[in-house]
Amino acid sequence: MSDREDLLRVDVTGTVHPVGRTASQQLRSRAGEWRALPSPKNLIVMRSEVGNAPVLKLAGEIRTPGALCDVVALIAQSNWRGELLVIEEEGSRSLTFDVGSLIGAASTVASERLGETLYRFGVVTREELERVILVSNASGKRLGEAAIELDFVTAEELYPMMSRQAEEIFYGALRVGEGMFYFYDRYDEKSMLRRHNLHTASLLMEGARRMDEMRFFREKIPNDDYVPVRAAYISPISAISHNAPPSPPPALRASLGAESNTSSRDVGKVPENLDEVYALCDGKLSIAEIGRRIGQLEFEVTRVVFQLMRGGFVQVIAPRLRGPEAILEAFNPGIIEVHRHVDAAKRGQEFREGLARFATGGGVYDALFQGAGPLPDGSFRPERVARNLVAIAGDDPDAWLMQLLHEYVGFALFHAGSLLPREVEAGLVNAVTELLKPVRTHENPPQAALQP
DSSP states (O other), X not given: OOOOTTOEEEOTTSOEEEXXXXXXXXXXXXXXXXXXXXXXXXXXXXXEOXXXXXXXXXXXXXXXXXXXXXXHHHHHHTTOEEEEEEEETTEEEEEEEETTEEEEEEEOOGGGSHHHHHHHTTSSOXXXXXHHHHHHHHHOOOHHHHHHHTTSSOHHHHHHHHHHHHHHHHHHHHHXXXXXXXXXSOOOGGGOSSOOOEEHHHHHHHHHHHHHHHHHXXXXXXXXXXXXXXXXXXXXXXXXXXXXXXXXXXXXHHHHOGGGGOOTTSOOOOOGGGHHHHTTOBSSSOHHHHHXXXXXXXXHXXXXXXXXXXXXXXXXXXXXXXXXXXXXXXXXXXXXXXXXXXXXXXOHHHHXXXXXXHHHHTSSHHHHSTTTOOOTTSOOOHHHHHHHHHHHOOSOXXXXXXXXXXXXXXXXXXXXXXXXXXXXHHHHHHHHHHHTHHHHHHOSSOOOOOOO
């Protein structure tokens, strides 16, 4: 018996039974009469008998990112008119085409909604967007109308953002790596909120270029939460790598420009076309935040940051941990590892007594850890530490907690070193350093490496 939620079973009488919950939900939402269309033995295709449904012209499975490029190219080159539905686990997208142009785009993917597009481009703040959504839901007005009514955006600003949203939905559809697509031979004009006129072939070329380049950029810049830092400010342990990024493929190297060939050992003046992003590489703003400051999206800013990395002007560090729970969850594995080593050496009780004396002598740890532990493995309950921190922290509780935990782990390593054989101590320090690597690369500014 399969445990798949989308499983159906057809018995010998031809009756269809939903086995999985998802399958049951889908069938319940499609109650009514259906006509079974001729299909291969490994497929069942049915069409609703209700209404005058459009003809299904193309359909298929998506198994790899970029697989949809060929389908879109066929639609564009054939000057077909109709609607392309792309469905994946994250949501669904609708792309409407008319004689080689993309004229409409809609998405249920949260990051591609109009409000998120306005936020990602820096047109509205997160607080303004939340207020717009509240007003929109209460009044029944479209989100764009509510944003204009609240004076958070003008009609002149909103109009081009709707075009950018359509482009991003298109690029998002091309990136789908697993899902289904369906192309119908017509579309509903009344359902289109705004008609665009975007050249499909140009969008297709740009989408394919973005996917090729982003795959290369991801080797050094995993996502847009990463923080670019000017090279002069970098601590070696906080950098993703001491070396410049690998040399791009020839086609990408040409598109990046001559500055991409600059050696990191021959740093000169930052090229003018990179100045705007470079000025914001302060070690605090992430790539996403920089994009909101200058009205550009992830790909555009990532591309510039990569060029700056190639020139040796910046390096990138992992995003700073935010919130006491996230910080403690990052430290707990290192704390557990120290306890594991001393327990294995049968010195656990002596170690815990010494660590408790250090915490009490520190004057603040008792209040910080009250009701939070330590647990038998040495770790602490993040949610309780977060609650305790509210009452005792200063202006920057995250930085304060980070410093306290560094000192706590530092003493734990020091004390464990006095109880363990030298060769075991060296292995412990290496293990804890590796476990706390996310902590160091998330810090802003970075701390020094842990020493026993």
